[in-house]
Amino acid sequence: MNKYKGQHHFLLAVDCIIFGFDGKDLKLLLIQRGFEPEKNKWSLMGGFLEENEDLDQAANRILKKLTGLEDIYLEQLHAFGKIDRDPGERTVSVSYFALIDIERYKKQITPEYSAEWFLINERPKLIFDHDEMVTLAQNQLRYRAAIQPLLFELLPEQFTIPQLQNLYEGVYETVFDKRNFIRKLMSTGLLIKLAAKDKSSSRKGAFLYKLDKKQFNAKLHIFLNYINDMSQATTGEVKDSNASLLEV
Amino acid sequence: MNKYKGQHHFLLAVDCIIFGFDGKDLKLLLIQRGFEPEKNKWSLMGGFLEENEDLDQAANRILKKLTGLEDIYLEQLHAFGKIDRDPGERTVSVSYFALIDIERYKKQITPEYSAEWFLINERPKLIFDHDEMVTLAQNQLRYRAAIQPLLFELLPEQFTIPQLQNLYEGVYETVFDKRNFIRKLMSTGLLIKLAAKDKSSSRKGAFLYKLDKKQFNAKLHIFLNYINDMSQATTGEVKDSNASLLEV
DNA sequence: CCAAAAGTGTTTATACTACACCCATGA
DNA sequence: TCATGGGTGTAGTATAAACACTTTTGG
Numbered sequence: 001m002n003k004y005k006g007q008h009h010f011l012l013a014v015d016c017i018i019f020g021f022d023g024k025d026l027k028l029l030l031i032q033r034g035f036e037p038e039k040n041k042w043s044l045m046g047g048f049l050e051e052n053e054d055l056d057q058a059a060n061r062i063l064k065k066l067t068g069l070e071d072i073y074l075e076q077l078h079a080f081g082k083i084d085r086d087p088g089e090r091t092v093s094v095s096y097f098a099l100i101d102i103e104r105y106k107k108q109i110t111p112e113y114s115a116e117w118f119l120i121n122e123r124p125k126l127i128f129d130h131d132e133m134v135t136l137a138q139n140q141l142r143y144r145a146a147i148q149p150l151l152f153e154l155l156p157e158q159f160t161i162p163q164l165q166n167l168y169e170g171v172y173e174t175v176f177d178k179r180n181f182i183r184k185l186m187s188t189g190l191l192i193k194l195a196a197k198d199k200s201s202s203r204k205g206a207f208l209y210k211l212d213k214k215q216f217n218a219k220l221h222i223f224l225n226y227i228n229d230m231s232q233a234t235t236g237e238v239k240d241s242n243a244s245l246l247e248v
Numbered sequence: 249m250n251k252y253k254g255q256h257h258f259l260l261a262v263d264c265i266i267f268g269f270d271g272k273d274l275k276l277l278l279i280q281r282g283f284e285p286e287k288n289k290w291s292l293m294g295g296f297l298e299e300n301e302d303l304d305q306a307a308n309r310i311l312k313k314l315t316g317l318e319d320i321y322l323e324q325l326h327a328f329g330k331i332d333r334d335p336g337e338r339t340v341s342v343s344y345f346a347l348i349d350i351e352r353y354k355k356q357i358t359p360e361y362s363a364e365w366f367l368i369n370e371r372p373k374l375i376f377d378h379d380e381m382v383t384l385a386q387n388q389l390r391y392r393a394a395i396q397p398l399l400f401e402l403l404p405e406q407f408t409i410p411q412l413q414n415l416y417e418g419v420y421e422t423v424f425d426k427r428n429f430i431r432k433l434m435s436t437g438l439l440i441k442l443a444a445k446d447k448s449s450s451r452k453g454a455f456l457y458k459l460d461k462k463q464f465n466a467k468l469h470i471f472l473n474y475i476n477d478m479s480q481a482t483t484g485e486v487k488d489s490n491a492s493l494l495e496v
Numbered sequence: 497c498c499a500a501a502a503g504t505g506t507t508t509a510t511a512c513t514a515c516a517c518c519c520a521t522g523a
Numbered sequence: 524t525c526a527t528g529g530g531t532g533t534a535g536t537a538t539a540a541a542c543a544c545t546t547t548t549g550g
Contacts, residue, residue: 003284003336008299009257012340036251051256055329055340079327079342081303088251092260092303094327094340143395162529179531180513187511202528203521410502427504428540450501452547503546512537519530 013086013093014058015046015130017077017137018066020102020117021154023163023201026170027102028120028134031066031113033127037088042124044133045113046093059096066115068108073099073153075144077137085129093129097137099153145171149190152211160198160206161185190215261334261341262306263294263378265325265385266314268350268365269402271411271449274418275350276368276382279314279361281375285336290372292381293361294341307344314363316356321347321401323392325385333377341377345385347401393419397438400459408446408454409433438463 018029033043047062049055059074077095085091102117109115118124120138125131145151151167165181185191192212197205266277281291295310297303307322325343333339350365357363366372368386373379393399399415413429433439440460445453 004259004296004339007259007296010260010297011252011255012258012260048252048255049258049329049340051338052331054331055327058329076326078324079303081297081306081342083300083302090299091252092297092342094329147391160529177514178529179515182530184512199521203523204519204527204529205521206529408502425541426502427542430503432539447548450547451549452500452502454502497550499548499550501547504544506542508539508541510537510539513535515533517531519528521525521527521529523524523526 011089011091012049013046013091014049014055014062015044015093015095015133016059016063016066016074017044017095017097017134018063018100019097019137019141019154020100020105021151021167021170022102022117023159024166025119026154026167027117028123029066029100029109029115029117030123030126031115034113038127041127043127044095044130045115048091049094055094059094059098063098066110066113067100067105068110069100069105073150075140077133077140080129080133082129093133095133095137097141099150101154101156104156142172149188149211149216152216158194158196158198158208158210160201160208162201162206164209188215259337259339260297261294261339262297262303262310263292263341263343263381264307264311264314264322265292265343265345265382266311266348267345267385267389267402268348268353269399269415269418270350270365271407272414273367274402274415275365276371277314277348277357277363277365278371278374279363282361286375289375291375292343292378293363297342303342307342307346311346314358314361315348315353316358317348317353321398323388325381325388328377328381330377341381343381343385345389347398349402349404352404390420397436397459397464400464406442406444406446406456406458408449408456410449410454412457436463 020027020029029045030042031045032040034040045062045066047058047065049058053061055076056074059076060070060072063072063074064070074096077097079092079094081092083090085093120134123134126134141150145168151164151171154167155163161178161182164185165176165178168181169175190212191209194208194210196208198208199205268275268277277293278290279293281287281289293310293314295306295313297306301309303324304322307324308318308320311320311322312318322344325345327340327342329340331338333341368382371382374382389398393416399412399419402415403411409426409430412433413424413426416429417423438460439457442456442458444456446456447453
């Protein structure tokens with residue numbers, strides 16, 4: 001069982017970029033690191049891969065340790081392997097991003113890590129290469145959310161259109177025309193309008209919607225246009241009036 | 249420099265999915281594994297991460313060992329960490345995909361690995377989880393090529409439109425209308441038509457084109473529509489006549 | 497002169513964008 | 524009654540899709 005003689009072995013870490021949405025803003029869950037080096041500095045939640053688990057299991061274990069929850073959306077992002085990325089010891093880190101509905105999980109987050117939700121653009125500086133991980137995760141989230149209805153993972157079972165729009169606007173750091181937004185969302189056939197209204201954020205109240213799970217699983221629709229807005233959000237450039245194709 | 253006591257250390261491998269194009273077909277470069285376990289079986293080119301290099305360096309080193317070349321397009325794909333994926337010893341593998349113009353590099357590929365180019369759908373069964381890696385790389389290539397003009401990495405400096413179309417059709421395993429194809433490609437502003445013709449594949453000859461490097465670097469265009477064809481290629485499903493959005 | 501591949505335009509349908517006013521409610 | 528946020532429709536523009544014939548040239 002040890003046929004590869006003489007090869008160097010490495011520490012392997014798993015770090016989680018945990019995105020959350022509270023109905024208004026897209027946020028990031030950070031912890032204060034409890035051990036040296038960089039003790040008490042803000043950091044992504046992470047941990048070392050153990051001998052008897054695979055990478056996905058490790059990411060789930062780490063997320064559960066912090067949030068107490070098991071069924072969170074998790075997706076592998078990237079392996080970070082720079083030699084000096086961790087001054088404690090050379091460590092290769094495989095990062096994952098997670099999507100959480102903040103309200104639902106509010107109470108379950110363990111106090112022992114001094115975890116806090118931050119607005120992404122107002123987060124403290126993070127240790128090691130964790131800021132790089134967050135930036136990559138943001139891009140990946142925009143990228144994936146343009147192709148799959150991923151962002152529903154950040155919402156409660158029932159949600160309003162304004163909440164959904166807040167979420168998309170937070171992810172792409174832009175604003176959408178609400179008439180065009182709802183038209184596009186409705187055209188996916190993924191949303192079911194409910195009779196009930198949510199009155200927590202306006203006097204009139206906004207109708208609640210839920211996902212059509214069958215549709216969601218069978219045919220995952222794309223929100224292609226938002227890629228365009230995504231590019232504007234990231235680069236700030238204006239679209240070439242001639243070419244319709246995206247400049248990245 | 250060793251502050252993380254008591255943690256398990258792992259073997260780390262890097263495996264490369266090497267795509268190539270010869271003007272006609274999209275291919276995959278495979279080797280016959282030279283050591284146990286699974287000696288002489290077909291495999292992706294790979295190697296172990298060394299103590300003094302980061303992941304990207306390792307991927308480049310491994311690629312150079314096989315092809316003799318340094319400036320190949322390489323992109324990290326995914327970390328594979330299943331416990332039993334390598335029966336020799338537990339190994340976490342970080343996979344990369346590479347893009348090569350087969351003609352250009354034909355002679356430089358080292359003979360010592362018994363490397364061979366295979367049509368992707370006619371490749372032999374690969375060891376470990378390498379088939380899974382190839383499938384993922386194919387999807388990622390389709391995905392990325394729909395957003396960035398990535399596939400030019402597979403072509404020589406000068407190429408014809410029919411070659412380019414062959415390439416796209418190979419990647420997406422579909423056929424495109426050549427009038428619509430060239431119109432879209434031209435609208436990106438990335439292509440410069442040359443005076444010369446390539447007569448190697450027809451009597452009439454096809455005009456050669458090259459990339460406008462300035463445009464290529466400044467504003468990388470999207471080929472969004474081909475995402476649609478990509479979905480048809482992978483799922484075989486027919487588009488919903490009502491919704492324009494992509495079903496994945 | 498003919499086979500084989502290259503090259504070229506138009507029409508129709510669909511999707512996207514921009515844009516402004518009324519509604520319902522609780523305080 | 525009024526301030527706040529929720530909800531709705533249309534017209535113009537741009538993009539995508541479908542479609543078939545002519546050109547060139549070496550053998």
